[in-house]
Structures are given as structure tokens and as C-alpha cells.
Amino acid sequence: MRKLKLVMVGNGMAGVRTLEELQKIAPDLYDITVFGAEPHPNYNRILLSPVLAGEMTIQDIILNDLQWYADNDINLHLGARVGEIDRRNRSVIATSASGETITVDYDRLLLATGSTPFVLPIPGNDLPGVISYRDIKDTDEMIDAAARYKHAVVIGAGLLGLEAANGLALRGMDVTVVHLSDWIMERQLDRTAGKMLQAALEAKGMKFKLNAHTAELVKGESGRVCAIRFKDGSSLPADLVCMAAGIRPNVALAEQAGIHCNRGIVVNDTLQTYDPRVYAVGECANHRGTAYGLVAPLFEQAKVCANHLAEMGIGRYQGSVTSTKLKVTGIDVFSAGDFSGAEGTEDIVLHDPGLGIYKRIVLKDDKLVGAVLYGDTKDGAWYFQLLKDEQNIHDIRDHLVFGNAHLGDVGHKGNSVAATMPDSAEVCGCNGVCKGTIVKAIKEHGLFSLEDVRKHTKASSSCGSCTGLVEQILASTVGGAYQPADSNNKAVCGCTDLSHGDVRKAIRDHKLLSVADTQQYLRWKTPNGCATCRPALNYYCISTWPHEAIDDPQSRFINERAHANIQKDGTYSVVPRMWGGLTTPTELRAIADAAEKYKVPTVKVTxxxxxxxxxxxxxxxxxxxxxxxxxxxxxxxxxxxxLRTVKTCVGAEHCRFGTQRSMDLGVKLEKMLFGMWSPHKVKLAVSGCPRNCAESGIKDIGVIGVDSGYELYIGGNGGIKTEVAQFFCKVADDEEVMEYGGAFIQLYREEGFYLERTCHYLERVGMEHIKQHVLENAERRKELHEKLLFALQNYKDPWAERFEDASGGALRREFEIIKV
Structure with missing residues (x-):
């Protein structure tokens, strides 16, 4: 059966989200070709600001790397510009990055061309040093300019302009924001909130020139922009001018093809244009007179569009009721509805400049029609739900401005925002997840953490603005069993105010090679540390600087470094290592001899x-x-x-169901990792077939043999709360198991906090972060694996030389002085 041909023009968030949804429901229906004008795969445009500010890198914001396109059999053309759509012959004509002409036929065409920045039509707008702020190229140009020049002017005080100004200021530039209105972010905030935000940003060193009409950009002697001149005759020096004055739907290609456009590519409720074979999603589309610029509506469009491309025909996009919840350079703001205060409305206002809090609730006929929040936005979702549901607020009017939690005074004692929301209330706008879906997942799957909810529902997995609300739903659903994520900034112990991340960074940046050096450099509060921090510091030193750091055996408890564990009756337990669970008559004889010689009362298989x-x-x-x-x-x-153990089944060596030699691989893994110190215990298991007799699904690394190789699972454990390992990848042979598994372990060794299990590390950093380092970057994977092997090469047990004394006298003397 011939596959249909789907061509997508544009490679941004809305378009690729449509392909993701399509692959879920009809993965074999289309041969897919994608044209992207940029030389980069799909990335999160929302996170360009942290890249500009130096908080993230380009690689950090890639959503779908090149391997994703390959895995989904998508023919991707990067740096290619589509110049013509031939609707009569149903083909797309593009020019590749190398200048070649590419013609691709289509059965369905998806336009996801996004938007273009609005450039002020003033003299000098094409000078070198005048840029917009829309993509990675713009971001790179601003980073380069910040390193070479001093004065920057940002035209436009919307969210994008403020983020650009903040990023440039953090890179050392003198930044002035120029804005036409008399307060900033006037589309998202009222005057009071806007002025409060301006004051907060000015306190950070940002400058503003409001009610300013730009007349021209002045050319300097070098040919580059040197100043901005205003209609009142005043001017500002400007080595860099960033125009962030708005966006316009990119409709040029659609108009050239004769597709109806009107302030966007006009689409119906199925996201089809006037040509039923051509669809449009994202910022380029105009649906019922509105072109959306927020990510949540675009993802809603993507889901409906994918449904119709899959020929299911049961979805309708009927528009989006939107709210704006933002964090502007670290300051929380929220707005929804009509907050301008039209005729017939009433305002309820709470304004505390000292605390930096402002709330304005706009009512009409006992219904909430608009809201603006500054500083304290935790009730934003509740206000938004009241607005969408058109609920009558007469009975709670007296307490409305104080938030949902305050309703305990009027008969709703103890209720949080989440507790009083109906199941139909949307919690995660980015992914369209309602409260009922989250509650159902929590109850059916026994979820206890934020990461659990993200894995099962996708709520809070995109922009993160709904994270607090999701956590409230968790807490209200599971009560005391809720497990809030540990703060990355929590101090290691009472001996310091520094977090694990701070300590580890200092050891790496300043090459601190011992516990004593670290405590001295970081000005530890106590002279020798404590039982909590000394083992952590020692681990961070020896794992960061293998073969160079001074290992301190006394920093680790005797049961860890001397390989024994105290039991409740004061006796000890000794577990001789048996590689991969295999043993020999000689080893068994040695164990039996020891048991008899030292009168061991109990011998048990672990x-x-x-x-x-x-x-x-x-x-x-x-x-x-x-x-x-x-x-x-x-x-x-x-x-x-x-490393604890690598558990194995008998595998293909003996089992009639075995597909892979699990015992052999288990021995290889255990010998490869022998002598490895890590943030916490690490257990592995290798099962020779999907029957999984070695219980690989609850190990830090689980390996399951299949006909074509192995499946790798990570982040499992069988502790008080059993954590099922998550599927990581599929590999072909033993060598790849060792390389991919070793790379993951080394990443965990480098980034995990001391006493943080792999499941908690995975929850903290996210699976996508680990995949970026291990799966999506072959060079990084090999680097991690090689660093692990280097750290473990020529490993010698720190107690080994003591064993040379047949009587154990030397070891006995050292053992006696160490506190158990």
C-alpha cells in the first residue's frame, strides 16, 4: 500500500508537535518531509532568553534532535527555504542550503511558517547592529555584540523585549528599554502592575524611556548603528539595537500560492485552509479572527490537526481562552480576561508595595471577567477557572481577593486551590491536561511525586508554570504520602550554607583534592565537619579528580570502606564478591572454610x-x-x-527461553564497575530474555535481552517505595550495553548529589537531560564512558595492602581506631 505524502513547511514548536501527535495515532500513514529555514532541528523558542542570559546553551533547548527525525523516518531539510507551492500539481519547490532546487510532491501540506518580527519602518533599520529577537541566529548575534560593545537599546517592552534587555544586561551591557506606551507590558498588565514591574527591573540596573517615538537609527563612522534618535530631538547611544516591537503571522508563502489570508492563514475548526489539502497551525494561522502567540493554543491546534491528518475526523478546534502566567526576569505576573475595567465593571484591589504584591480582580454582574496578579500568582489558576466557568462569586466576594486558601473562613476550611477545582478544570494549558486526568492517574498508578505525574500525564512537563498547582493536586490527593522534590539549594548539613551543587562546582572549578582543602577553601563552619558532610566531600573529591584526590577512608563509615555491616545484635555481616552471581567450587570451599573457622551461625543467599x-x-x-x-x-x-551486585539469570547459556548470554554479560559489567564509588548504592541486573527472571525492571540499570540485542532501563530500585525503572534505549550487543550503561553511570557520578539514588537523580534532572548526554550525543557518550574507565583503571582496594599480613594484625590495629 502506497503511503501518502505529507510535506511540512516550517520546523518550529507547533508544526513538530503536530507530527509528534500524528506519530502517536498514525505512525505508518505518511512519508513525511520537513523543510526548516534554520540550520537547527526543532528547539524551544521560549527558552532563547536563558540562552541569551548565559543560563542555558543551544543544545539545552533542542526539543527534537536529528536522531528523532531519523527514528521517525522523517526526511528533514535544514537551511532550506520554500519559495513556491504549486497547488495544481501538488508540489513544493525549495532551495537547499547549498543552493540546489528541491521539488517534493504532497498529498497533504502543513504550513507551520510561524511569524516574523515587526521591524519599525524608520531610517537606519537595516544598519549593521540592528537586529530582531526571534531565533538562534539573533541570539548568537546579541551574545557576540555583548562581548564587543557597551550600549544596547531594546525597542519594545513586552515580554520578549524585557527578556532581551535582561539577558544583555547580565552580559555586561548598559541597556535602555524604549517603549511607545507609558507603562511596560501593557497588553499583559495594567498600569499599577506595569509600574511595579518597572521599578523592580530598574532596581536591577535596567533603564527605561517610555512614551518614546523613535525617529531614526543613526549610522556611525564604522558604518554600524551608533545611536537612536527620537521625534522630540533627544537621542541615546546604541552600539546594538534590538527590535522587539511585536510579531506578524508569516503568510508570504501562502499568499503566493493563492491561499486565503487575512492577518494570518485563515483556517477552519479542523485547521484546514480554503484548500482542503492544505493545513496550517501555529502563529501563522488565523482561526475565527485570532492568531495566537502563546504555546498552549498552538499545542491544542496541533492535536486537532494531527487527528484530521490521521483521517480520524473527530476533533475540532474551537479557539482558546487564554491566560498569561509569566516569570519576567524572576518576577511572577499573571493576567486573564478583560482587566482594563470597561463600563459596568467593578474592581477589587489589594496593593501592598512593601511586600511587592498587587491583585486586581475585575467583576461584572457577580462574575469574574478579568484579573491581574503581580508578585503572588498562586491563585491565578483558580481565578482563571472562575472566569472560564462564569461562576457566580456573590457568596465569596468578601474573601475573593485574598485567594482560594482564605475561603476557610467561609465554610471551606483547609481547602487549597487544587482541592476546590472541578475535575474538568484545565491545569496544564500547554498539554491540555485537566485536574480529573491528574487525579485519576495518581489513584490508578499510585503516584507520589511530581515526576511521576509528568511521566503519566505530561502535566507540568513543558513551560512549568503549572508546577505549583500540580503539586497541590498531589498533596490533596495522597495527603501525607506526597513526596515533594528536594530543593537543589538545600545545604549539605549544618556545617555549611552551601548546597551539594555549590560544593561540587567549587571542587571542580578550583581543583580541590581533599576534604581538608575543601573545608578550608569553602570556610566550613566546623573544623572537621560531621558524619554527614565528610563522606560527601570525600566522594566529590575522589569522583571529580580520580587518581589525584587524596582519599580519606575515615570519611566513610567502616561498614562501607571495610565491607562489613553491623547487625542488630552487634555482630557483623560479610558478603564475598561473586562476579555476576557465579561461583566456583574453590570459592564455595573458601566460604565454607571461613564459616567454620570463625563459627558463623548463619549462611544465607542474598x-x-x-x-x-x-x-x-x-x-x-x-x-x-x-x-x-x-x-x-x-x-x-x-x-x-x-557498585553492589550485578544480578543475572542463567540466560542463553542454559535456559531454553534465553535470547542473550546474561551470565557472561553480568560478569563483564560487574568487573568493569568493580571499585566504583558513587553517590549512592548502584545495583544492576541482566535478564537473558523478556521473562525477566533477574528482576531487571527495578534496578538502577536493568538489562533485558531480546532477539535483536538488549533493552536498557534506568532509575529503578526496590526500596521502601519500589521504583520501576524507565525504558532508556535499545542496543545491539554487550559492548553497547557497557558503553551506554557506563556513560549513564558516569553522568550520575558527576551530577548526582551524595546519598541521591539514581531514581531521585532521574527525577531531578529529567530523562530528556540524560538522553541528551548519553543517547543523542555520541561524542559525549564516549567521553563519559572513557572517564569512567579511567577512574577505575588499575583500581586497588584501599585496604588491600593490609590483607598481606596473614594474621590481619595491621588491619586489626587500624580497624580498632575507626569508630563504627
Whole structure:
């Protein structure tokens, strides 16, 4: 059966989101070709501001890398500009980045051409140094200019202009924002909120020139812009001028093809244009007289458009009721509805300049019709729901401005915003997730954390503005079982005010090679630290600077460094290492001899397929370790913040169902990782087939053999709260398992906080972050794997030389002085 041909012009967020939705419901219906004018794959345009500010890189904001297009059999042309649509012959003619002509036929055409920045029609608008702020190229030009020039002027005080000004200021430029209105962000804020925001930004060093009419941009001696001149005759120096004065739907290509346009490409409720074979989504589309510029409506359009491209024909886009919840250079603002105060409306206002809080609620006929919040926006979703549902607020009017939580005084005691929202209320506008969907997922899947909800519903996984509300829903649904995410800024312990991230960065940036050096450089409050911080500092040193840092065995408890664990009766447990769970008669004999020699009362097989000798007396430990060392058996790191075990099934070596040699791979992995210290314990398992007898699905790294290779899973554990590992990738052979798995472990070693399990690390940084480093960047993956191997090469147990004394006397003397 011949596949239909789908061509998409534009490679931005709305268009690619449509393809993602299409791939979910009809992955085999189309041969897909995408033309993108930029040389980059799909990226998050919303995050250009953090890139400009130096907080993120271009790679950090890529949403779909080149591998994604390849994996989905999408023919991608980057740097290609479509110049003509031949509707009669149903073809698209483009020019490639190298200048070649490309002609592609289509059965369906999707226009996702986005918008173009509005450039003021004034003299000098084409001078070098005059740029818009719309894409990666613009961002790169501003970063380059900030390194070479001093004075910047941003024309336009909307969100984009303010973010551009903030980024340039953070890069050291003297920035002035020029705006036509008499307050900033007048489309999102009223005058009072706008003035409060301006004052806050001025306190950060930003300058403003309002009610300013730009007359021309002045050319300097170098040919570059040097100043901006206004109609009143005044001027400002300007080495860089950024125009952020608005956007316009990009309709040039559609107009050339004779497709009806009117302030956008006109579409109906199925996102079809007047030509039913041609669809349009995103900022280029005009639906019922509105062209949307916010991401949430664009994603709603994408879902409906994909439904019709998939020939299901059951979706309708009927427009979006929008609200604006933003964080402008770290300051929270919210607005919704008609907050201008039209005839017949009433205002309820709470204004506390000292606390930086402003709330204005606009009412008409006992219904909320608009709201503006500054500084405290936590009730924004509740106000927005009241507005959308046109609820009568007569009974709660006296308490309305104080927020939903305050309604306890009028018979709603203890209710949060989330608790009183109806199930139909939309929580995540970006992904169209309502409260009922979240609550259902929490109850059906036993979810307890924000990351759990993100995995199952996508709520809070895009812009993040609904995160607080999602957390409220979690808390109100599961009560005390709710697990809020740990703050990255939490101090390591009472000995310092610095977080784990701060400490690790200092050790890396200043090459601190010992616990003492680190405490001295970071001005530790206590002279020797404590049992919480010393092991953490020691781990960060030895993992950051392998073979150079001074290891401090006393920084780790005896049960971790000497491989024994104290039991409740005061005796100890020793677990000799058995590679991959395999053993030999000689090793078994050594274990039996030790058990008899030291009168061990209990011998048990552990959950990790090892033999545990329980009930060992403290004074016998050194000699027992020495005996095992002479037999060639390390005594396991069984209780360390390190590699524990690699559990295996019998695999293809023996099992009639086995597809891969799991025992052989388990031994390879355990030997590769032997001697590895990590933020927390690390357990692996290798199952030779999908029957998963080794329980790979609840390990930090789980490997499951399939006919064509292996599936890798990460971030599982079998603790108090069992965490099922998440699917990571599929690989072809043992070598790739070791490379991909090793790269993930090294990334965890470099970025994980001490005592943070892989599941919590994964929750904190996100699966996409790990995939970017390990799956999507082959060079980075190999670098991580090689760094791990380097750290572990020529590993020698720090206690090994003590074992050379047959009686264990040397080890016994050191052991006695270490506090257990």
C-alpha cells in the first residue's frame, strides 16, 4: 500500500508537535518531509532568553534532535527555504542550503511558517547592529555584540523585549528599554502592575524611556548603528539595537500560492485552509479572527490537526481562552480576561508595595471577567477557572481577593486551590491536561511525586508554570504520602550554607583534592565537619579528580570502606564478591572454610545472588577478610555507596527461553564497575530474555535481552517505595550495553548529589537531560564512558595492602581506631 505524502513547511514548536501527535495515532500513514529555514532541528523558542542570559546553551533547548527525525523516518531539510507551492500539481519547490532546487510532491501540506518580527519602518533599520529577537541566529548575534560593545537599546517592552534587555544586561551591557506606551507590558498588565514591574527591573540596573517615538537609527563612522534618535530631538547611544516591537503571522508563502489570508492563514475548526489539502497551525494561522502567540493554543491546534491528518475526523478546534502566567526576569505576573475595567465593571484591589504584591480582580454582574496578579500568582489558576466557568462569586466576594486558601473562613476550611477545582478544570494549558486526568492517574498508578505525574500525564512537563498547582493536586490527593522534590539549594548539613551543587562546582572549578582543602577553601563552619558532610566531600573529591584526590577512608563509615555491616545484635555481616552471581567450587570451599573457622551461625543467599555470612564477631573481621583475599575473593562493597551486585539469570547459556548470554554479560559489567564509588548504592541486573527472571525492571540499570540485542532501563530500585525503572534505549550487543550503561553511570557520578539514588537523580534532572548526554550525543557518550574507565583503571582496594599480613594484625590495629 502506497503511503501518502505529507510535506511540512516550517520546523518550529507547533508544526513538530503536530507530527509528534500524528506519530502517536498514525505512525505508518505518511512519508513525511520537513523543510526548516534554520540550520537547527526543532528547539524551544521560549527558552532563547536563558540562552541569551548565559543560563542555558543551544543544545539545552533542542526539543527534537536529528536522531528523532531519523527514528521517525522523517526526511528533514535544514537551511532550506520554500519559495513556491504549486497547488495544481501538488508540489513544493525549495532551495537547499547549498543552493540546489528541491521539488517534493504532497498529498497533504502543513504550513507551520510561524511569524516574523515587526521591524519599525524608520531610517537606519537595516544598519549593521540592528537586529530582531526571534531565533538562534539573533541570539548568537546579541551574545557576540555583548562581548564587543557597551550600549544596547531594546525597542519594545513586552515580554520578549524585557527578556532581551535582561539577558544583555547580565552580559555586561548598559541597556535602555524604549517603549511607545507609558507603562511596560501593557497588553499583559495594567498600569499599577506595569509600574511595579518597572521599578523592580530598574532596581536591577535596567533603564527605561517610555512614551518614546523613535525617529531614526543613526549610522556611525564604522558604518554600524551608533545611536537612536527620537521625534522630540533627544537621542541615546546604541552600539546594538534590538527590535522587539511585536510579531506578524508569516503568510508570504501562502499568499503566493493563492491561499486565503487575512492577518494570518485563515483556517477552519479542523485547521484546514480554503484548500482542503492544505493545513496550517501555529502563529501563522488565523482561526475565527485570532492568531495566537502563546504555546498552549498552538499545542491544542496541533492535536486537532494531527487527528484530521490521521483521517480520524473527530476533533475540532474551537479557539482558546487564554491566560498569561509569566516569570519576567524572576518576577511572577499573571493576567486573564478583560482587566482594563470597561463600563459596568467593578474592581477589587489589594496593593501592598512593601511586600511587592498587587491583585486586581475585575467583576461584572457577580462574575469574574478579568484579573491581574503581580508578585503572588498562586491563585491565578483558580481565578482563571472562575472566569472560564462564569461562576457566580456573590457568596465569596468578601474573601475573593485574598485567594482560594482564605475561603476557610467561609465554610471551606483547609481547602487549597487544587482541592476546590472541578475535575474538568484545565491545569496544564500547554498539554491540555485537566485536574480529573491528574487525579485519576495518581489513584490508578499510585503516584507520589511530581515526576511521576509528568511521566503519566505530561502535566507540568513543558513551560512549568503549572508546577505549583500540580503539586497541590498531589498533596490533596495522597495527603501525607506526597513526596515533594528536594530543593537543589538545600545545604549539605549544618556545617555549611552551601548546597551539594555549590560544593561540587567549587571542587571542580578550583581543583580541590581533599576534604581538608575543601573545608578550608569553602570556610566550613566546623573544623572537621560531621558524619554527614565528610563522606560527601570525600566522594566529590575522589569522583571529580580520580587518581589525584587524596582519599580519606575515615570519611566513610567502616561498614562501607571495610565491607562489613553491623547487625542488630552487634555482630557483623560479610558478603564475598561473586562476579555476576557465579561461583566456583574453590570459592564455595573458601566460604565454607571461613564459616567454620570463625563459627558463623548463619549462611544465607542474598537478594543479589551472593552468599552472606551473618553473625561474624568484630574481632574476627580482619582475619576473615585476609582469608578471602588469599582465596582471590574481595569481600564485596556489599554495603557501600558503590557498585553492589550485578544480578543475572542463567540466560542463553542454559535456559531454553534465553535470547542473550546474561551470565557472561553480568560478569563483564560487574568487573568493569568493580571499585566504583558513587553517590549512592548502584545495583544492576541482566535478564537473558523478556521473562525477566533477574528482576531487571527495578534496578538502577536493568538489562533485558531480546532477539535483536538488549533493552536498557534506568532509575529503578526496590526500596521502601519500589521504583520501576524507565525504558532508556535499545542496543545491539554487550559492548553497547557497557558503553551506554557506563556513560549513564558516569553522568550520575558527576551530577548526582551524595546519598541521591539514581531514581531521585532521574527525577531531578529529567530523562530528556540524560538522553541528551548519553543517547543523542555520541561524542559525549564516549567521553563519559572513557572517564569512567579511567577512574577505575588499575583500581586497588584501599585496604588491600593490609590483607598481606596473614594474621590481619595491621588491619586489626587500624580497624580498632575507626569508630563504627
Amino acid at each position: 537478594g543479589g545472588q551472593r552468599i552472606d555470612l551473618l553473625g561474624v564477631q568484630k574481632e574476627d573481621l580482619p582475619a576473615m577478610w585476609a582469608d578471602f583475599a588469599r582465596a582471590g575473593m574481595a569481600s564485596g562493597h556489599a554495603y557501600g555507596k558503590s
